[in-house]
Amino acid sequence: MEFDDKVPIYYQIEQYIDRQIIVGDLAPGDQIPAVRQLALTLTVNVNTIQRALAELIRQGILVSQRGKGNFVTTDTAVLAAMKKRVINAELAETYEHLMGLGMTPAEMLAALEAYIQERKDRDAHD
């Protein structure tokens, strides 16, 4: 996997797992691959994986079961909060960027609605 070389890798791995959960590749209660396997799949070292998992466990997104491995939590509230956090992070970035272009919140909303409509039309044509 390609990583941004200016952002801590453990953080990027947390994001990666968060996204997998949001998108549904990892369902609540699913077991996540073993640390070694993840290290191989993502081509990062084991310590980095462990740090990422430790953080996710601390946040309650993952649950560790002794002797069995790490599982996605079944607590939907926690997952919903995480999804919201991730989405908000995307929105925050867009918000900051558009602010930087001098747009007001009302202009932003209008621009977004217009864009969504454009995309809908474009997709309908393809």
Next chain:
Amino acid sequence: MTEALMIKQLNYRRNQKQLLTDVNLTLPQGQIVGLLGANGAGKTTLMRLIAGSAVNFRGSIQVGDAGDAVARKAQVSFSGMIDGFNPNWRVGQVAETLAELLADFRGEDFYQLCDLLGLDQKQRIKRLSKGNQRKLRLAVTLSRRAQLYLLDEPFDGIDVMTRKAMLNSILKWAPELATLVISDHHVTDIEQLLDQVVVIKARTIAAQAQADDIRAQGQSVEQYFESFFGGDLDD
């Protein structure tokens, strides 16, 4: 828990030239460490001293509990080990001999690694391409069960696909508590894998830092490394 590597006040000279000055370095167990420095900065020299290829130094080098040279050699696997094999020998013969001479050499690991890297047991060393020679070097190094692995420029002249295979081998085979020191002057080759970086400059350790701490400051490890050279990689 003993440190994987403890170097204290290491000084080394050859040909009336000081090659390493007051080197102090401590590395914990279970980490992958990048040894970064310009060409000729002393990365290989440092590895040779740790491994025991170079002997006439002042200061102390300790690997785990092992302080003297012989005990250290049993704890260290250096990629230079393959130097000295008759080029007419075949890949398989190398494994056979090493299994006879080294208590910690795992023949089965070697064969698996060769498969993973695409090395043919029957090929003669002298007929191996440069890339395949590097793969053989890696396979030999990782087939030993050691506390400290020293990989000297393992990706030098390697194409992308081979590098991927080699990175995977490293990740798959390095024992959990072992420490790996990988030197490279192309930082990007190994950035992703590193827990720590150690920078060699002006014949000593210029810096030692956790890779993710560097990134948390918004810098890539490559940028961090280049900052020691003011944009110019001459020492």
Next chain:
Amino acid sequence: MTSFKQVWWVMAKERGRQLTQLLGIDLAVVVVLIVMRLIGRLSAIDLVGFTTLMALITAVAGFVAMAQSQEQVWVTNRWRLIPVANWRLYLASTLANTLAIVLLWVVLGVLEIGIATLEGFGVDGSVWRDLANGTLPFLAIVLAFTLLLWSLISLAHMLSLVITDFLPGTQGKWLRRGLTFIIVLVALKLVDWLFTGMAWLIEKLGISPAAFTYFGGSVMAFQGSVVADMWLAVGMVSLGAVVLSVINCYLLAHWVETKQLQQMA
């Protein structure tokens, strides 16, 4: 840790293989000689003479091959990174060389005696008694001398390396040239002593040069005092080899480094 036995055994096998190859060449030539003899192109004395010559050549080639293999051990990672004490490494190499070369001599000797006997240069019963008296110390001297030469070669090599590592390029070159010069002088002097010693021996026993080409019974009946002197010589030469070896072990442990390939930084 690697045990002495493991190191020695691997070395012995490799060197044995090398000498077997040399032996193969020798046997091939001898076979040709025998064929030539059988078809009448070669006289009996020429067959024995040429066989002896080939044996000597093979023995010298074996000496050189063993010396080369030994010198490789000091400067390659392959051997020096093995977790074994330097003196054990040295001893293992010396023992491997010794075993291999002695086996070579035995095979060459048997071949020699076999051909000489078949050609009627008779070996009667008294030879076996004489063997214990005379040939044994003689062989011991040759072996001790071989060991001395091997350790001298190692010493020269190691000193040369130490000088190269210690001094910058040009200064080192002249010192090494001087060292080579001295070592060659010493080696020539030693060889001179060996031949002087052998000439003295031959004179003492009243053996004519012609008698040396075959194994007659009385030829080997050495006097008691001569044998004692020979064993003394063995002792002195061996001591020399031991002293040089101790120096070599010291150099190996504290000064001699392995070769570095050019492409590495």
